[in-house]
Amino acid sequence: MTHGRAVVAIAILLPLCACGPDPIDPRTQVGPNPPLPEPHQYLLPPMHVSSAVGWKDGETPQVAAGLQVKALATGLKNPRSILVLPNGDILVAESGGPTPPVNRPKEIIMGWLERKSHSAETPGQRITLLRDADGDGVPEERSILLDKQNSPFGMALVGNDLYVAETDAVMRYPYKTGETKISEPGVKLTELPAGHINHHWTKSLTASPDGTKLYAGVGSNSNITENGIDEEKDRAAIWEIDRATGAHRLFATGLRNPNGLTFEPQTKTLWCVVNERDELGPDLVPDYMTSVKDGGFYGWPYSYWGQHVDPRVMPQRPEMVASAIMPDYSLSSHVAPLGMTFYTGTALPQAYQGGAFVGEHGSWDRNPLNGYKVVYVPFENGKPAGKAQDVVTGFVTEANEARGRPVGLAVDSHGGLLIADDAGGTVWRVTGASSQSKAGPSPILR
Amino acid sequence: MLVPIPVVCFVGTLMTDIAYWFTANMQWANFSAWLLSVGLIVAALAVLAGLIDFFGDRRIRQIRTAWIHAGGNAVALALSIVNVFVHSRDAYTSVVPTGLILSAVVVLILGVTGWLGAGLVHRHGVGVEAGERA
Numbered sequence: 383m384t385h386g387r388a389v390v391a392i393a394i395l396l397p398l399c400a401c402g403p404d405p406i407d408p409r410t411q412v413g414p415n416p417p418l419p420e421p422h423q424y425l426l427p428p429m430h431v432s433s434a435v436g437w438k439d440g441e442t443p444q445v446a447a448g449l450q451v452k453a454l455a456t457g458l459k460n461p462r463s464i465l466v467l468p469n470g471d472i473l474v475a476e477s478g479g480p481t482p483p484v485n486r487p488k489e490i491i492m493g494w495l496e497r498k499s500h501s502a503e504t505p506g507q508r509i510t511l512l513r514d515a516d517g518d519g520v521p522e523e524r525s526i527l528l529d530k531q532n533s534p535f536g537m538a539l540v541g542n543d544l545y546v547a548e549t550d551a552v553m554r555y556p557y558k559t560g561e562t563k564i565s566e567p568g569v570k571l572t573e574l575p576a577g578h579i580n581h582h583w584t585k586s587l588t589a590s591p592d593g594t595k596l597y598a599g600v601g602s603n604s605n606i607t608e609n610g611i612d613e614e615k616d617r618a619a620i621w622e623i624d625r626a627t628g629a630h631r632l633f634a635t636g637l638r639n640p641n642g643l644t645f646e647p648q649t650k651t652l653w654c655v656v657n658e659r660d661e662l663g664p665d666l667v668p669d670y671m672t673s674v675k676d677g678g679f680y681g682w683p684y685s686y687w688g689q690h691v692d693p694r695v696m697p698q699r700p701e702m703v704a705s706a707i708m709p710d711y712s713l714s715s716h717v718a719p720l721g722m723t724f725y726t727g728t729a730l731p732q733a734y735q736g737g738a739f740v741g742e743h744g745s746w747d748r749n750p751l752n753g754y755k756v757v758y759v760p761f762e763n764g765k766p767a768g769k770a771q772d773v774v775t776g777f778v779t780e781a782n783e784a785r786g787r788p789v790g791l792a793v794d795s796h797g798g799l800l801i802a803d804d805a806g807g808t809v810w811r812v813t814g815a816s817s818q819s820k821a822g823p824s825p826i827l828r
Numbered sequence: 829m830l831v832p833i834p835v836v837c838f839v840g841t842l843m844t845d846i847a848y849w850f851t852a853n854m855q856w857a858n859f860s861a862w863l864l865s866v867g868l869i870v871a872a873l874a875v876l877a878g879l880i881d882f883f884g885d886r887r888i889r890q891i892r893t894a895w896i897h898a899g900g901n902a903v904a905l906a907l908s909i910v911n912v913f914v915h916s917r918d919a920y921t922s923v924v925p926t927g928l929i930l931s932a933v934v935v936l937i938l939g940v941t942g943w944l945g946a947g948l949v950h951r952h953g954v955g956v957e958a959g960e961r962a
Contacts, residue, residue: 423917423921424917425910425913425914425916426913426916485858486858486861486862487861487862487865487912487916488861488916491916604918604919605918606918606919607854607918607919608854608857608918608919608922609854610853610854610855661917661918693920693921694917694918694919694920694921694922695919695920696852696919696920696924697852
């Protein structure tokens with residue numbers, strides 16, 4: 383009966399070895415035409431969930447040459463996204479997702495694993511206002527603009543209307559310039575898909591350049607329809623919402639988890655970053671940034687990167703696969719881009735003009751880790767032109783623990799790049815190394 | 829006393845796997861994942877009891893059928909461990925085809941070992957008190 387015992391041994395060991403293709407260098411996948419390995423389905427996918435350990439006193443991320451970084455605000459409760467108002471005030475959404483339900487045993491295990499990757503701090507579920515009028519990187523004022531929000535993420539200001547995309551609705555609040563607290567109740571403009579699963583809960587938000595429309599990113603309700611296709615109604619899409627009436631239509635679909643919605647300044651085209659599907663291997667499927675075409679379908683769930691069919695979806699839809707648009711630019715696999723901002727300020731070196739910064743929250747479905755940094759993608763004539771460059775790194779320790787994880791990005795009124803770091807509870811501010819960003823009446827000269 | 833529970837769970841897994849294969853309704857696949865998990869947890873306890881029987885009594889080890897019974901159950905358990913990982917995948921390929929095939933093979937094996945196990949009890953008196961046999 384040694385045979386039986388051998389089978390037992392193999393059966394126990396087999397799932398533990400993550401047999402599959404070796405991970406490739408993620409840099410080879412950055413750009414418009416990433417090499418795509420064959421999909422591989424594992425018994426146990428090769429994972430590495432980084433523990434959130436926070437920043438020790440004096441620790442900061444590292445920045446590329448010619449830049450410097452300082453904490454603008456610390457002690458925040460899961461800062462996720464940032465909006466800079468016309469008067470220079472900085473809004474930070476401190477937010478966390480709802481507790482997911484347990485529909486099968488796997489979700490108990492994944493829940494345990496993911497818990498350690500989040501900050502121990504309970505998410506604030508509020509919008510905090512920071513005022514750094516003199517632009518020295520030290521806010522003179524800090525207040526809670528809006529409290530007791532339902533997983534707020536996206537924010538947009540049009541005139542005197544402040545829109546906040548909570549996880550279940552776009553809310554409108556009256557805003558007066560200089561206000562530090564809004565006490566009026568909000569008005570619900572449009573309900574957004576949430577429900578009891580609400581797998582991808584972050585609802586990114588931006589306004590059209592003319593201010594008539596809002597665009598909301600609504601992520602899928604699963605990795606790859608494992609909660610049932612009925613749960614995906616109106617999800618994995620960008621909604622276009624009429625600002626006057628609250629009526630909506632699906633502007634683009636097949637975008638698994640679109641975030642960082644923003645208009646490219648030169649062409650006024652809508653762009654977003656998208657988190658693609660997991661558990662097909664360490665180098666599938668690349669997350670990406672893309673311009674978004676009105677009425678476009680980008681593949682999820684039926685296919686990825688154009689016409690690559692995902693075998694896990696049943697029933698399959700060949701006609702949908704045929705219509706799937708290939709995204710513009712791969713950021714490589716599992717980097718989890720959650721924030722994007724185009725840079726037109728003047729405080730950073732000329733090399734960062736006109737392109738996009740992307741905040742990569744970092745991987746779990748791959749070992750070694752990928753992401754956990756802010757990269758810069760140069761643009762020319764409204765299109766990515768060249769390789770993404772690392773701009774802010776050092777979020778991960780040598781032991782692969784996460785000091786912090788970048789999420790939303792914004793540019794402040796003095797041209798500094800702001801980074802919401804949820805696991806680190808910090809908003810970082812990146813400026814030129816010679817501190818030329820220091821605007822104000824009497825800049826300190828060195 | 830424990831053995832019927834994993835047997836029912838693994839037979840149930842095959843049934844809900846077949847239901848998922850025909851309907852592609854995720855609820856059936858979720859049933860399978862739960863049945864498999866519960867079946868494996870209880871099976872682990874049943875294996876302990878079985879091993880105590882098997883190694884605690886030389887007379888049992890001398891019965892050829894007992895070896896086949898134990899070996900068959902070990903294979904069924906091993907395949908079910910692989911199967912629970914297959915069922916932890918997302919959507920269609922968590923069941924079709926690998927999970928479904930594994931579930932069917934496990935039920936076939938359990939049918940054979942169950943039959944032999946009954947023989948061990950009724951013909952060889954394994955697990956029966958001396959007084960009861962008389």
